[in-house]
Amino acid sequence: MTPKTEAELADIIATAHAPLAISGGGTRGYSAEGARLSVSGLSGIELYEPGALTIVAKAGTRMSEIEAALAKENQRLPFEPMDHRALLGTDGAPTIGGVIAANVSGPRRIQSGAARDYMLGVRFVDGAGTVLKNGGRVMKNVTGYDLVKLMTGSYGTLGVLSEVALKVLPRTDVVASIMIDGLSDAEAVRAMSDALGSPFEVSGAAHMPRGPEEKPVTMIRIEGFEGSVKYRSGKLVDLLAGYGAARVETDPEKTDAMWTGIRDVAPFHGVEGDVWRVSCKPSDGPQLSAALSATDTLFDWGGGLIWALTPEGTDARASLGAYDGHATLVRASAETKARLGTFQPQPAPIEAITAGLRAKFDPKNILNTGLMQPRQEG
Structure with missing residues (x-):
């Protein structure tokens, strides 16, 4: 299913009674339960005001289109989003909705912040088929729930993005x-x-x-x-x-x-093995890297982010033990991801809050079902 308008997207979700696997350009390699629902049909830059450092685009707009428009005005997305295709062996085209849904941020994050920090507003459809909007098209203070930040990094589990508004910055000389x-x-x-x-x-x-x-x-x-x-x-x-x-x-x-x-973690492109992304305190980086017994590593963000290439099927979380951070399984076989889970299990109090949010925004439990939930033991 590839709706062409926000109204079509809302109707599909409102009438759905089974899980939907939300996707953008299909470049991230994530797989959720259910029928595929792509937002790639919601495409196009709605508003671009270089003088106001603001761009508004539909969620399915390709990153290449946004970057080309910004380049003409000598501007850029300062959070430097990663392109996962070569690392994961996927095709398709990255979309702005996928970038925001996963809060994809590159090396400049250590200075400039993440994608979340440049979000001005969102439009999205929740799990009941209701169109919601939060924030705006210019930088301003808001009161109430900050749904802009909540939706950024929620991986489509709380709602399906239809439009995003972002702040941009000039390129450097x-x-x-x-x-x-x-x-x-x-x-x-x-x-x-x-x-x-x-x-x-x-x-x-x-x-x-x-x-x-x-x-x-x-x-x-x-x-x-x-x-x-x-x-x-x-x-x-x-x-x-x-x-x-x-x-x-x-x-x-x-x-x-x-x-x-x-x-884009180029050293791991085309190299066999699982890929883990470990977020930690920079001072813990060398010790954690040694504990992984990885075949190759890459330190980013001053050591606060470790990309690790490990033998297939390795449980990196077990090797790391207890530490202040989390490990995400970015690339592995379907069997390994099913066994280990893509995302780090959350502490019980945080998981209870997360479950409450999912119940509120997705009462039918149909949006990317199982993607971020803890793996099942057994």
Whole structure:
């Protein structure tokens, strides 16, 4: 089912009595119970005001269309959403609704925030078929329930997005990457923490234990006006001198390829194994990475996000034990996902709140049923 209008979408949901598997461009590899309901037919930019830094689009609008429109005005989505296709071996086209439904955010999140932080308003259809809207098309304070934030990252379990409004920002003039070779995971996390704790406005901090030349490389990104970037990169090289000789890369094509590779977890493309995404305190990163016994890892967000490639069927959560964070199974066989669950089980009090929200927004329990619920033991 691929409705062309919000009214058609609402009618399908209102008359449904069995689960619906909500999808956008079909690039994420998630599978829920029921008949497929795609929002890809709800497509098109409704409003774009470069001067107001605001864009409004239907949920099925392709990311390529939005990025092209923004590029013409030298603007961008500052949260740098990941493209999952090469990692997951999927096709289709990423949509803005899918990005918002999963709160997809890239390396710049550490400085600029996540997709959730740029949301201005939403329109969506709840599980009863009611069209709801919250927020607006310009930045403003609101009272009452913040459904904009609630819907962002809910994976279609509380409602089906039909329209989103976002804040955008100008592109930067120059990008520089400060790179240091040969650091251990623990040294890299300390170096990234030093850089992020400096006043030099770091917009990305990543570490690959197995870099392009099969040796560790640590990368710090700064962006801005040419003079500012040159000054700050020099200061960062001085600041990080104790970790070894650093080099600075400013070639636009090379820096873009480098950070796109970090964003899309390029080292794991086409490589056999399961992929886990571990969110943790940066200081815990090296210890957790060692506990995983992964065949390869990638540290993002200064070590607060670990991408891990593990042998197929590995229960990474059991290996990690108790820690302050959570692990998501991003890529695995259907059997492994059914056995381990895609998402980290929530503590009982949080799960009770989540269940209450689902009962309120999806009383028939038909929207992406089972996608985020705890796995069944047995």
